[in-house]
Amino acid sequence: MPYALAKWSLRDLFPGFDSPELQSAFDQVEEQIMSFEGVRAKLNPEIAEDQFLEVVRASEATSRIVSKLHAFAGLSFAADTQDQAAQTLTARVEQFAAEAQNRTLFFSLWWKDLDEQNAQRLMNASGDYRYYLEEIRHFKPHTLSEAEEKVINLKNVTGSNALITLYDSITNRYVFKVEVDGRVRELTRGGLQPLVQGPDAELRARAYQELLRIFGADASILGQMYQTIVRDWHNENLSLRKFSSPISARNLGNDIPDEAVDTLLNVARKNTKIFHRYFKLKARQLHMTKLRRYDVYAPIARSQKAFEFDDAARLVFDAFAAFDSRIAQLARRVLDQGHLDSEIRKGKRDGAFSWSVTPEMAPYVLLNYQGRPRDVAVMAHELGHAVHSMLAEGHSAFTFHSSLPLAETASTFGEMMLTDKLLAEESDEAVRRDLLFKQVDDAYATIMRQSYFALFEQQAHEMVLKNASVDEISAAYFENLREQFGDSLELSDEFKWEWVSIPHIFHTPFYVYAYAFGQLLVLSLYQQYKAEGDSFKPRYLKILSAGGSQAPAKILADAGVDIRSAGFWQGGFDVVDQLVGELEKLR
């Protein structure tokens, strides 16, 4: 039977909004939490292993039901964002889950506080829960007394959190005025996005100039907020919590060793030339003598070829099967069980995602399939996510989700498998070009741009502590861009204000490198696959099957990958280098 565009069925979760099953799930969680609150008295350092394990199992059982409730509400809302029942249920589940979390918080607090010897004794008896338990304790050496933690929490509400809220309030009310088709339009930042990525070169320039004009006009106040956030980060994480550097506080959250991140950023710095070649190539495609910074996200004329949904699905399955038949079978299961929502409907959420609910259930996947070559790549990407979590089904609800640094492994790898297959078989140059440009565009935006943001953040944190002014920080940012782009494109002066327009570096310092880490990791694994062929496959499947049951560095080390080695990261850049080489061959 051919596969057709379809809406998913959520029956595997709950029959409907008014179903008794849904109400009874809420009741069940309520009951389980009441009984969980009863274990509070039993918690003591000498607790027996089997009793402890019972407590963890009970908390896992509750989290499974909460996860199904979350998924049902969230997926219903994604399927129809105008559906009031879905909106109401989402709000209800969120409130319910927050209260449940507060009532069970005592367990993780007790666990974090427990002495090392007893903690080891209990972890040794915890089987698959081990890493989940270990992770809760990671911050123990950087945790202060309860009274101090309380003061920090309270002061954060009116301190750094308030500054971040203020940053959002100020920047979200900006109105950008851009002339479109002879008429001045007033746009939000979201509304500028299609212009920045649009086909009209003049409009791209005007959109960027207006964006940076508005942010630049407020740079002194936004920059002052940034300086305060940085000082707060330093006071809390270095002075009080004794982290060795500003970035290592974030690294511990990601459970990645400091040296691995340093190595990654150094290697990125040595590979800017690959993207310089790419920007020169892009200029030729756009019939420009030199690319401007405004044109980095300009679209390349796209192929007219459309893929029927059934053909696309089979292409993806074939590409997966060429690697391992199990991967293809798992991907098929998502479609066969009605867990894929592929059609375009009014009110449905944009974009694409894969949502893992519990280890044994096939994930739900949302696409907005339009038949373009890149839509086929997105299908391979999201089904890759789904396969990743299905391969980890042997783990608990706490440990089957891959951790952040490994989260994009199967998805990007799946996309690469498909691209390889299409490049090998597709004779239509426009299709080949479309796919290759998508790969390198993504690689630029996730790897190089984010690495340079992280490098800038490191520098800015240092500068602020040495009392640098906002203008000095902006000048340093401009130098950072100059290093990144070389002379491959024209960089106009107003880009020195770009940094005050990046919410991530205000909200979550050093978060950005995780994007580069994940993407580059996959490319490097792919390089190993190309070099080693079949012998690589069991190692790769082992990485995926581990889910989130061990530290990322450990999972990768078991598969023979050393994330502290520069050679490993260089392998990822070599893949991008080859993709750019392929593009250079196309006329």
Ligand SMILES: [Zn+2]
């Ligand atoms: Zn993804």
